[in-house]
Amino acid sequence: MSATPRSLLSEGTWPPKPWWNAPPGVWTALAWCAGLVFTFLVRLRLPGEEEPLVLAGVVFYRWDGLTFLALATALALDGSRLLSRRPLAAVGRLLAAAVLGTIPLSVGEIPLAQFLAVDVALYFVAAARSRRTGRIAVTTALAVLAGFLATRWLSGWNTGTSAELAVALTAVVAWLMGTSAHESRAHAEQLRERSTAQAVSDERLRIARELHDMVAHSIGIIALQAGAARRVIDSRPEQAREALGEVETTSRETLAGLRRMLGALREAEVVEAGRREGPAGTPGLADLDGLAAATTAAGVRVEVRRVGDQRPLPPEVDLSAYRIVQESVTNVVRHAGTRSCRVTLEQRDDELSIEVVDDGRGHGATADTGYGLVGMRERVGLLHGDFSAGPRPEGGFRVAARLPVPAGVR
Template sequence: MSATPPSPLSEGTSPAKPWWSAPPGVWTALAWCAGLVFTFLIRLRLPGEEEPAVIAGVVLYRWDGLVFLALATALALDGSRLLSRRPLAAVGRLLAAAVTGTMPLSVGEIPLAQFLAVDVALYFIAAARSRRTGGIAVVMALGTLAGFLATRWLSGWNTGTSSELAVALTAVVAWLMGTSAHQSRVHADELREQATAQAVADERLHIARELHDMVAHSMGIVALQAGAARRVIDTQPARAREALGEVESTSRETLAGLRRMLGALREAELVDGGLHQGPVRAPGLADVDRLAASTTAAGVRVEVRWLGERRPLPPEIDRSAYRIVQESVTNVVRHADTRACRVTLDCGDDELSIEVVDDGRGHGEKADTGYGLVGMRERVGLLHGEFAAGPRDEGGFRVAARLPLPAGVR
């Protein structure tokens, strides 16, 4: 996926785009035509003026002066046409047009009206092209202005140095504005790429948590049942077969879940900078009773207590609450050395409270290898809730979480 927006020098425009999104060549041509119209207007006596603002040159209205202006216009239009494909060649033609269009005006410098199209081109080149291309373009423009003044000065003609410095300043300003636009676009691209990378990293972390929760719980049940089968296989073959059957069913269920998740990942498509997955239902609080039944069958009795009104919850809260219960029960199976635990789910008006307690020998951060309590704490933190876990004074271990509910669920 490309995070780079269309270049300002792209050819053509979409019919759905507004008129101001025309190609840069169009704006350059319009700038030249506007400068040409202004050149004639200031040499006419407009209403309210006693005399024209600028006296017309001797050859301006003669056939040779008009030929120079027509040739300059042709050069400017050709440069505008090339601006998207060959920017430096386009600047060269526009500069030639500025010099040619100045000849019949009988002035000592290239006026701003004749240089306006060059300024527009400098902006678009600096905004869309590399810094090297933009630098060459502005050097060409400043060199042309300097060369024009030097030619007139060496020929002994009048030179408008002060006015030409002002024109040179407009060229530098146009180039700086284009460079600033280019840097802003590059920075926006970098931010979009960082946001995309962060979204992918977050999705990978989410998948890792889901896999950890699924596999850790299932493997805990499998280990418990396999151990029970090993102990009674000689004295109680029927109990051993029952335990091995539970191992088989749990393993098959886990394998099916992994296949569903991997299938969703294969079908995932990158849409608008985010990872879009197929409709695979994630487990939620509705599966807590099934979780308790499978754990009880494995030898650790799980008592589930529901308080408050059971009602649909947002998917992220429903899924995270189930994973907290699952991971807590898994820790009881793996570390608590107890035969029972209690899960309390209280769906209040403003929050969902989760509590898992056991009366075993206790387990903590050191016994929980790496991701259990840390993962639960991160889940709760992402939902702006509160999490606590630690040994109880009366013995055993307690995990508690409070997840605030959105206003629409209250």
């Protein structure tokens, strides 16, 4: 039986990394070895050929030619070892290896096979290092190629200018590919940072909206209780004492909620997938009866009607529904001038409908007045629902919202 990931972890053995995740130095060393093998193969008569593609030089198979190739290989491997820590020094060693490797070949240019490791190194330097380092590396490579040609020209030796131009082109292409990879990585990092900043901003905005909803409702209740206590403090001191007790209780609960939310605001924790859990004690429709009781005790009777099967809702739908009802009831307390209101919750398979109506004098000439209505509209919009609010023809005010329920929660 093959080992599972859990058993591998328990045994202290990690699965090996994929071969394509090898360090850059490994790829550079492999490129040099591949070029070296190719150098020997093109100087042999392979099956199907009448003669080798390239004739071997006089010293190619002699001890001195093989010694130069061995020294060049040592330089290339040392450069590959330094590539991750000292990229420019590594490129310098690889260029020296490419030049040294041409001595036993009897050629008029640095062949592409000897320059392949330099191309690979240029790509990794441009992709992983700063732009300045990448430009220095490619400029050095082109300068070495130009210096090699100039030396042969001045010496009167045969020069493979066309082949050398092709090698220079591969160096520029490798550098451009590395630069493109570097810019793509930088752009992806900027997008991640921007996404994180946007998520933090959204979280802070959500908490600010929570603060507004909670404080506005609590202050409305406190104002009602304080007004009732002031009116009956002389004639009915016991009722005044009860009202002041409600003021104290509501104030303490509001202060505790503020402390929780401010703590969450300082942490600014971002939860992925758009479903962010609120701070401890986040309310939902299960707390609606407590909201109705507190508002009724303050002097405005809240009747709650539930229609349909009451099934669990997603956290964001549950919280938004509670806040919509809370804000609507707060508006009734503060603006409607009535003693009662009715809250209807109708839960279907694919949506939750909310309706809050009262028989008061209304609290807004249109459906877009007041920050509370704007906040409710934003909540519903974020959940791709429908929202409406406005005076009723028969009198009073009506707030209605429809919140879709995701299919996975039905």
